Amino acid sequence: MAFGGFIADAMILKGITLLFLLSLSLCSSYGLEDEEDHLELERQLKLINKTPLKTIHTEYGDVIDCIDIHKQLAFDHPLLKNHKIQMRPSFPLKGLTNEDSSIANQIRVGLKSKGCQTGTVPIRRTRKEDLIRSKTFASIHPNTREVPGSHFATLMTLKQTNASLSVLHGAKAYINVYNPRLAADQTSSAQIWVENGPFDQINSIQAGWIVSPLLYGDYRTRLFTAWTADGYHKTGCWNILCPGFVQISKEVSLGEAFTNTSVYNGDQYETMAHIYQDQVSGNWWFVYTDRNIHVGYWPKSIFTDLAKGASQVSWGGRTSGRPEAPSAQMGSGYFPDGNLHHSCFFRQILYVNSSYVLQGPDKFGTKVYVDKPDCYNLDYVGDQKNIMGHTLLFGGPGGNCGN
């Protein structure tokens, strides 16, 4: 399950096969297979990339297509054939406080040009390499404790025994944005998880920032989302690489690169991510940046357990890579030492409770999970009673911390 080896190993294998075949003069049948793979990828790309009404080239080398909102990939999902688009949330959540001023600069990810025209949504165009790389999704198993090479430093709500209190409807936080250093086959993220269901069939929605050369082909810090409705077996993907997420915003496209990232002891940048369930429709919204942009939603109907609400929400960092190699940096690459200019932080940490009200997690209702304390740590300092609100610091240098 060394997901990092996927591409490299496949290429080495191909080289060896080719040599072997050349000497046996059996190239043609294998050439055909390559051709079939190629055609299959082209076929998938045709299905994924809808016809754009306008195309935007970003300074980060991404191609963003403006797609008719009613013709987006989401509606290829078998359960969304007759889906009626929800253009806005049914009503605003209770418990939002004044979060305007900040110790960090807000980074506004968003298209620099005027964005997409009304009635269309910006979708990052999927290239063949993206499809090949995205096959690693199934073997990455985000937030799976037992996968070698994957490490976590997270704060999670405790599962309630009282069933009427056990249903949560979302989580949010301001997340300090860094650009941890890592190898080509490693991934490092700071994110929120919203989950429900048995381990093997877990329903999970995730969002935050990530550095993942495997996913994006570069080392930039980028916005990401991910979901699965069956423990990563057959459903789900990163961003909009498969049908499911319904995009509403004509400003933000999933996978966009952050313009600025924080520097240890220097300028700090942050962004806001919020996942919550609509009280009326049951759909799960993704809200982004301090401007509360409703980027879109995961329809309730694509989930099983999450359709009813979440049993647990978490905040923190994850790294993954080859189990036998040293682990990647997490957060700023420094352990939490109490200084907000040193380690990466989450502030204004809130979850949406069973009465659909935003609430700060108290220390007794949460637990901290760090699987490799030699490499990473997380310090939940609770409610700071100021603009920071409920705050955690996390991260670490990685290195040799075993599997």
Ligand SMILES: *[C@@H]1O[C@H](CO)[C@@H](O)[C@H](O)[C@H]1NC(C)=O
């Ligand atoms: C569960 O919590 C609800 C709401 O606080 C309360 O009314 C109910 O009595 C609790 N049930 C149990 C079994 O503790």
Ligand SMILES: *[C@@H]1O[C@H](CO)[C@@H](O)[C@H](O)[C@H]1NC(C)=O
């Ligand atoms: C981001 O960095 C650039 C170049 O360093 C700077 O000009 C710009 O003002 C920064 N943006 C923000 C929002 O601080």
Ligand SMILES: *[C@@H]1O[C@H](CO)[C@@H](O)[C@H](O)[C@H]1NC(C)=O
């Ligand atoms: C939800 O949070 C609000 C605000 O803290 C609180 O008043 C309410 O009792 C909470 N509901 C439950 C079921 O815990």
